[in-house]
Amino acid sequence: MANAAIVGAGAMGLLLAAKMNAVGVDCELWTRTVEQAEMLGKEGITLQRSTGEQQEPIAVKAMALEEAATPPEGGPGILFLAVKQTALKPDFLASLARAVPSGGTIVALQNGYGHLEVLAKALPNSVVIPVVTTEGALRIDGTTVKHTGRGDFKVGKSDGPRYDGSNQVERMLNQAGFSAIASNDWEEALMRKLLANAVINPLTALWGVRNGQLLESEPKIDVMKALFRETFGILQRHKEIGEEDELWESIERICAASAVNRSSMLQDVLAGRDTEIDFINGAVCRMAAEQGVPSPWNDSLAALVKAMR
Numbered sequence: 001m002a003n004a005a006i007v008g009a010g011a012m013g014l015l016l017a018a019k020m021n022a023v024g025v026d027c028e029l030w031t032r033t034v035e036q037a038e039m040l041g042k043e044g045i046t047l048q049r050s051t052g053e054q055q056e057p058i059a060v061k062a063m064a065l066e067e068a069a070t071p072p073e074g075g076p077g078i079l080f081l082a083v084k085q086t087a088l089k090p091d092f093l094a095s096l097a098r099a100v101p102s103g104g105t106i107v108a109l110q111n112g113y114g115h116l117e118v119l120a121k122a123l124p125n126s127v128v129i130p131v132v133t134t135e136g137a138l139r140i141d142g143t144t145v146k147h148t149g150r151g152d153f154k155v156g157k158s159d160g161p162r163y164d165g166s167n168q169v170e171r172m173l174n175q176a177g178f179s180a181i182a183s184n185d186w187e188e189a190l191m192r193k194l195l196a197n198a199v200i201n202p203l204t205a206l207w208g209v210r211n212g213q214l215l216e217s218e219p220k221i222d223v224m225k226a227l228f229r230e231t232f233g234i235l236q237r238h239k240e241i242g243e244e245d246e247l248w249e250s251i252e253r254i255c256a257a258s259a260v261n262r263s264s265m266l267q268d269v270l271a272g273r274d275t276e277i278d279f280i281n282g283a284v285c286r287m288a289a290e291q292g293v294p295s296p297w298n299d300s301l302a303a304l305v306k307a308m309r
């Protein structure tokens with residue numbers, strides 16, 4: 001049994017598994033289906049650079065989560081959770097609880113907000129480490145992933161013993177060639193990412209445009225700014241996240257840097273999958289309700305994106 005496993009063989013899971021196994025970090029990959037696990041076992045993972053250039057396939061030990069979720073004696077001590085928040089349903093959480101040994105570490109890579117509470121409740125004997133990443137990955141098929149953008153990983157850390165495994169996770173990611181840092185200010189990073197996702201994702205999904213196209217028309221920028229201002233106010237009341245101007249500029253930079261990419265929400269809509277809207281704009285609406293303030297832009301976008309299904 002490996003020391004670590006990645007749950008979810010989509011964009012992020014394939015990228016992590018490829019880079020870790022390429023440098024000899026002992027790490028299994030747990031899929032949803034037996035078919036994908038068999039394919040990965042036979043073909044390995046093909047990693048494409050953003051330029052399209054691809055490396056030799058990287059061998060990986062893959063199995064379906066249901067096979068892996070046996071009683072936890074000797075189970076991997078670290079689970080990188082690379083599924084969307086939409087997957088965090090009771091049956092899945094029960095499988096995870098069976099797969100992770102008591103005291104094991106769950107590395108939560110999800111965008112959005114709400115998952116940490118769900119995981120902590122469902123896995124009370126595990127340590128859930130929040131990780132915020134600005135890496136970009138795109139699943140091409142069941143065994144191929146494109147590394148669409150280089151970013152970094154902020155690995156949640158606390159001054160107390162709460163996130164004991166943070167330094168180990170940081171080391172594993174750096175060993176795999178990523179840029180990772182264990183940091184106390186992970187919550188600020190999580191909120192800043194939530195702000196970017198709350199502005200870029202629903203609008204690109206609704207208008208069917210790539211990230212860079214958001215900045216190509218004044219009327220689109222006006223809508224973006226209105227959504228940004230409302231969301232910034234709500235998040236800033238929840239947790240100090242920085243200056244409004246600087247955060248708006250950071251969103252413009254993300255759109256420019258990922259100009260040709262489709263946001264994850266647009267990809268989900270195009271593929272007919274559930275989106276993470278409930279955990280992005282929906283989460284902002286819930287925060288606003290707790291604060292007793294209105295959130296008309298977030299309410300409308302959450303409803304409009306849900307109605308695309």
Ligand SMILES: NC(=O)C1=CN([C@@H]2O[C@H](COP(=O)(O)OP(=O)(O)OC[C@H]3O[C@@H](n4cnc5c(N)ncnc54)[C@H](OP(=O)(O)O)[C@@H]3O)[C@@H](O)[C@H]2O)C=CC1
Nearest residue numbers: 008009010011012031032082083084085087110111136137
């Ligand atoms: N991709 C990116 O660039 C980034 C992603 N993130 C975040 O990382 C998380 C994962 O995103 P991403 O990899 O893009 O998503 P994908 O949709 O590409 O991958 C999710 C994977 O989870 C698998 N899955 C779903 N349910 C289960 C289950 N019950 N058991 C095992 N596996 C399951 C899916 O399997 P199947 O395909 O068989 O349904 C799929 O392979 C999201 O929260 C996202 O917001 C954060 C930053 C960047």
Ligand SMILES: CC(C)(CO)C(=O)C(=O)O
Nearest residue numbers: 200258261262263264265
């Ligand atoms: C930052 C952004 C918008 C990049 O596409 C993203 O995280 C996503 O698509 O979910």
